[in-house]
Amino acid sequence: MTTSSTSEPLPTELLALLEAASIHSSNTISDLDAVNTLSYLARTESLPRLNGLVLCVWNEASSIIEDQKYSILWRLYGSRLAQDESRAPELAKELARISNFATRSVRPTTLNDLLRCLVKPISIPSIFANDVEKVNDQKLKRQMLDFRQSLHDRSRLLASVMKCHVDSGETAKDGITYDLTINCASILGDDRERWASSDTQSEAQTLLASLVSILPRPINSIQQLVTKHLLRILNEEIRPHFQHPRAAYAQHRERKESTKELNFQDQAWKMDRLDCVEILTWSLLQVKHPNFGPIQHLIFPPLLTLLDDWEPEYKQRGVQILRHVVVENSAPADVRRTGLGELFFECLSRTLTYQSHPPLVRLTLETIIPLISVIEIKETEAWYGKLEQLLEDGILRALVLAVGGKVEVLRIYLKGVGEVMGLLGVVGVKYLKPTLGSACEVLEMHQGDVETQVVAAEMVHSIIKVCWPR
Known part of the structure; x- marks a missing residue:
């Protein structure tokens, strides 16, 4: 879809929407979804600013049959257009001619219609596997900046849509709520700001807060929202990338006296999904006792993998998770039953030697001392x-x-x-x-x-x- 040469420039917010939702690509999103999305956002826009947008849709949304197109355009303008035909005389006459039909066949645009259109899984490009600060190739730098900006636009638009809907009485369906939670976890878990800037993270936080406000009870906090979806997050977003550690975890349950360090040839959690660890860490840090007990078998395999990784960054993530999940938010009896206390202690003892990374050593020491009273x-x-x-x-x-x-x-x-x-x-x-x-x-x-x-x-x-x- 391209903008007609006779149309006025589109509002900046809607241009960003066209890019973020990939409306220009008919293979990605249907014309009808595009019109529904734009008509929804138009409720908060002044009519003159939307003339170019409506002409664009009118002239080029060719896959929509005429009655649907007219109906949606009628709903978009409504009584405001009838009150002042001079703003868009040609459209006004056309809409007036089919107005009786339009009011009967209009298809409502609900919050879930809109979110289905806008909420797409975040796929972090492989270029972010590199250290952002050390990338010298200008083309790669440009790609990184473009992705960061696109992610910011998407988050800003979703946050705006959600804020507009806080008092509407509508609520988001579970599937959409889950997808939004995962996307926000990817953004908020990026504490090094590789793909998500602080502004993007602020928008994601606003989005989650607005989402929580429209959900039915007992969900009234981000913590409760993540707790509700945590089992699914671990099974669908984390577990597929940590298949090898599952076997190692079972071996350590049977032979807890073993002190052999885990070695993994395959690190799918680093290669296949770059934000896997960020989603895991952020999600777990939102949840409190007593919600970890029943799902320890899903948490400990990736935790052991992180603790035994050779990169200090991932070791630190592992120590952070161990401190929050095992030391601060698990019943000691539950931890002792796993037989993994000795293994946790040994992993942290080895990490104390990473003297070139003071923050890791500090966090490890702050974790291993209270861990002893747990195991x-x-x-x-x-x-x-x-x-x-x-x-x-x-x-x-x-x-x-x-x-x-x-x-x-x-x-x-x-x-x-x-x-x-x-x-x-x-x-x-x-x-x-x-x-x-x-x-x-x-x-x-x-x-x-x-x-x-x-x-x-x-x-x-x-x-x-x-x-x-x-």
């Missing part, structure tokens, strides 16, 4: 044993290697030592020599670094509080 009953022999293992084989060993390296990582380890020693209490007396020795070494080597000196002193203070002779 072991607090203040039991096994619980103390895990704390000692973390301190001796994990943090202290990493601390020795970190001295002379990145100061930020050094501070993270020092804080970790203080926290674990505080939990050990008098049991930690046996570790006075290595802990105080490390603190003294740091204090001596970093005399000009006040922040590091303070962190080391705080660690010593934590040790004194629990190990001072009574």
Whole structure:
């Protein structure tokens, strides 16, 4: 569909709609859907701005039979056109001639009609598998920018449509609601802003809020919306891309004593769908206890894959999910029944050595310490044993290697030592020599670094509080 040469320029919003919904391509969307979409949005537009648009549809929507075309155009203009024929005299006369027929056969445009037309699955181009900041090819850069702009236009239009419908009394059907949720998850989960800018994410957030406001109870929050669809998301959007880890998960249930690192030749979750991990992470972070218990078998396979991946970015996603799902929002008894507690602990222990990525080390340490109270009953022999293992084989060993390296990582380890020693209490007396020795070494080597000196002193203070002779 192309704009007639005699028509006025189309409003910017509707031009964006024509591009975002691919109305120009008859193979993608029907002319009738195009007219319905534009007639719906026309309700909020002034008549003069729409003259060019209507002429375009009138002249070129050739696949629509005449009575349908007239009916829709009549509905588009309605009484406003009859009140002032001078705005579009030729159309006014034609519509007046068939007005009696038009009012009887008009096909209403509902919210679901409109959303079916506009809501298409987001397919992230393979070019975004590259580091956006390191792409030097101008053609690829242009393609990336074009996709980001197109995604923004689509999100802006959908958000506008939904906001206009908040007070209409209509509600979106489950299938459309699910598709909208997935699209928004892809956008909002892109925290690195590779394909979705902050403005696009803001529009997606507005869209979800408006969607929730028109849904029937008990859905009254984004959290409840995602919780409702989470099982389907995991089965349809995530599980097909993590088939190999499912087998590994079953093996670890049978042989939980195994410490063999998982190795996967096939990483479909990176290759086949670029936003798979973003959808998984964002969706899980919206859900709270007690909704994870029944679906642990769908969450843990991709979680283990992320934790064992060699790229720090995906490891960090895995730690983030583990902290939210297992540590903060699962009953300890449910986690212990899986037999995967030891495996989670080992995965996090290995991640503590990623000293070139301080944010990953910090998040890992903040996760592994409370994890011990989830996988072991607090203040039991096994619980103390895990704390000692973390301190001796994990943090202290990493601390020795970190001295002379990145100061930020050094501070993270020092804080970790203080926290674990505080939990050990008098049991930690046996570790006075290595802990105080490390603190003294740091204090001596970093005399000009006040922040590091303070962190080391705080660690010593934590040790004194629990190990001072009574």
